[in-house]
Amino acid sequence: MAFRNFEKKQKPMKALKTYVETHKDRFLNELFELLKIPSVSADSTYKKEVIDTAKFVAKSLENAGCEHVELCETEGYPIVYGEKLIDPKLPTVLVYGHYDVQPADPIELWDSPPFEPIIKKTELHPEGAIFARGACDDKGQMYMHVKALEFMTSTDQLPCNVKFMIEGEEEVGSENLATFVKAHAEKLSNDVILISDTGMISKDTPSITTGLRGLSYVEVEVTGPNRDLHSGIYGGAVANPINVLSKMIASLHDENNRITIPGFYDKVEELSKEERAAMAEAPFSLENYKKALEIDAVYGENGYSTNERNSIRPTLDVNGIWGGYTGEGAKTVIASKAYAKISMRLVPHQDHHEITALFKTHFESIAPKGVRVKVTPHHGGQGYVTPIDNIGYQAASKAYFDTFGKNPIPQRGGGSIPIVALFEETLKSKTILMGFGLNSDAIHSPNEHYGVFNYLKGIETIPLFYKYFVDLKQQK
Ligand code: BES
Numbered sequence: 086m087a088f089r090n091f092e093k094k095q096k097p098m099k100a101l102k103t104y105v106e107t108h109k110d111r112f113l114n115e116l117f118e119l120l121k122i123p124s125v126s127a128d129s130t131y132k133k134e135v136i137d138t139a140k141f142v143a144k145s146l147e148n149a150g151c152e153h154v155e156l157c158e159t160e161g162y163p164i165v166y167g168e169k170l171i172d173p174k175l176p177t178v179l180v181y182g183h184y185d186v187q188p189a190d191p192i193e194l195w196d197s198p199p200f201e202p203i204i205k206k207t208e209l210h211p212e213g214a215i216f217a218r219g220a221c222d223d224k225g226q227m228y229m230h231v232k233a234l235e236f237m238t239s240t241d242q243l244p245c246n247v248k249f250m251i252e253g254e255e256e257v258g259s260e261n262l263a264t265f266v267k268a269h270a271e272k273l274s275n276d277v278i279l280i281s282d283t284g285m286i287s288k289d290t291p292s293i294t295t296g297l298r299g300l301s302y303v304e305v306e307v308t309g310p311n312r313d314l315h316s317g318i319y320g321g322a323v324a325n326p327i328n329v330l331s332k333m334i335a336s337l338h339d340e341n342n343r344i345t346i347p348g349f350y351d352k353v354e355e356l357s358k359e360e361r362a363a364m365a366e367a368p369f370s371l372e373n374y375k376k377a378l379e380i381d382a383v384y385g386e387n388g389y390s391t392n393e394r395n396s397i398r399p400t401l402d403v404n405g406i407w408g409g410y411t412g413e414g415a416k417t418v419i420a421s422k423a424y425a426k427i428s429m430r431l432v433p434h435q436d437h438h439e440i441t442a443l444f445k446t447h448f449e450s451i452a453p454k455g456v457r458v459k460v461t462p463h464h465g466g467q468g469y470v471t472p473i474d475n476i477g478y479q480a481a482s483k484a485y486f487d488t489f490g491k492n493p494i495p496q497r498g499g500g501s502i503p504i505v506a507l508f509e510e511t512l513k514s515k516t517i518l519m520g521f522g523l524n525s526d527a528i529h530s531p532n533e534h535y536g537v538f539n540y541l542k543g544i545e546t547i548p549l550f551y552k553y554f555v556d557l558k559q560q561k
């Protein structure tokens with residue numbers, strides 16, 4: 086009890102710094118335990134581990150002071166829910182995150198095993214980074230919120246109500262979460278949604294993500310002859326599905342690297358000169374960008390900068406392509422079938438169902454005689470933008486100012502968290518994306534990592550968001 090009084094007399098910021106400093110080894114060790122469980126939602130061989138991870142998250146929420154913690158069963162993996170409601174008159178923050186991770190493949194490209202977390206120093210993280218699948222996306226970032234809550238409850242400084250909703254199917258499309266949110270809008274009611282599942286510009290240039298791209302994901306199959314053929318006997322005389330697919334894919338961009346699907350750009354919002362000028366002010370080094378990727382030039386839609394191409398512009402990319410013989414040596418063969426997986430990143434106002442339909446119609450229409458084409462849609466989602474003149478954004482901005490000593494830069498992100506658009510539609514509240522990852526953290530890639538600095542800084546910044554959000558809300 087004496088400890089509590091002591092904490093209360095100090096400014097929250099001070100107590101906060103001390104708390105994080107005092108407990109940082111434990112914060113890291115707990116995250117390590119979470120990272121050791123391979124919660125790969127896409128691969129059913131990990132079913133037990135995914136469920137174990139949900140239980141781990143539930144337990145950690147309980148330990149951090151959450152009440153009514155439950156595993157909400159769905160047709161897929163459970164959603165972990167917990168809350169700490171202190172006063173109905175106070176605002177409510179809903180925290181969302183995901184405990185599932187991407188597959189670790191290709192596993193041979195990892196320098197250390199993906200589910201045996203280890204701290205290593207890197208050029209950008211001289212104080213160390215945690216290497217493990219999910220370290221940044223999203224276990225590490227999600228767990229910052231659990232530890233931030235622990236700080237607030239254990240020092241008696243939780244300034245409002247909080248609800249946690251942590252799902253296990255984000256990496257596979259969040260379909261069951263969508264159903265859950267629609268069915269439980271009342272239970273999930275809130276004043277603002279808080280997510281850490283994005284990135285920031287750099288460790289000394291904090292930024293807040295103000296937009297996410299939508300996604301349309303399709304698989305295509307091109308079928309030619311009814312069986313694989315000898316490429317000498319038949320070569321040159323029948324359509325080769327792989328040649329045809331390559332040609333069809335190549336035709337999806339024009340000489341300016343614009344997407345050729347009729348109607349694709351119809352709803353794309355063009356940003357004003359002023360908005361583009363503001364974007365261009367964010368610190369960015371093209372040289373460093375190229376150097377980090379070991380490329381001699383960037384590539385993309387003519388007339389747009391790199392940062393515009395990867396955030397406010399839509400894209401079409403082949404994510405995988407296969408068919409025919411890819412084994413050792415040479416086999417002379419014309420495959421019967423060729424396949425590709427194609428993603429289109431969309432910007433706000435482009436409807437993903439509509440874009441998928443436009444793609445299908447167009448792709449079928451450009452197939453030459455001699456092949457058949459099948460287009461199968463996978464999951465998709467709408468994009469999202471949030472204005473910066475709302476209390477949630479301002480509270481986040483003040484929080485970053487306190488911990489980084491600088492105002493964060495608003496920045497539209499290129500990735501997708503499809504459920505965010507549904508949150509706004511169903512729960513009628515804004516989402517604030519306080520991401521602490523770096524682009525170089527290699528999420529979804531081998532050697533994913535998350536800076537120890539970023540992890541601890543996140544834990545330190547989050548409680549301040551709560552404080553400022555409540556302050557601003559009460560001033561209104
Ligand atoms: N956390 C990412 C999204 C992200 C990362 C947004 C970095 C902005 C910056 C999320 O887990 C993710 O990977 N989303 C998928 C889409 C999902 C439907 C599989 C994506 O963006 O590819």
Ligand code: MN
Pocket residue numbers: 183222223255282
């Ligand atoms: Mn994520």
Ligand code: MN
Pocket residue numbers: 187222256528529
């Ligand atoms: Mn992800």
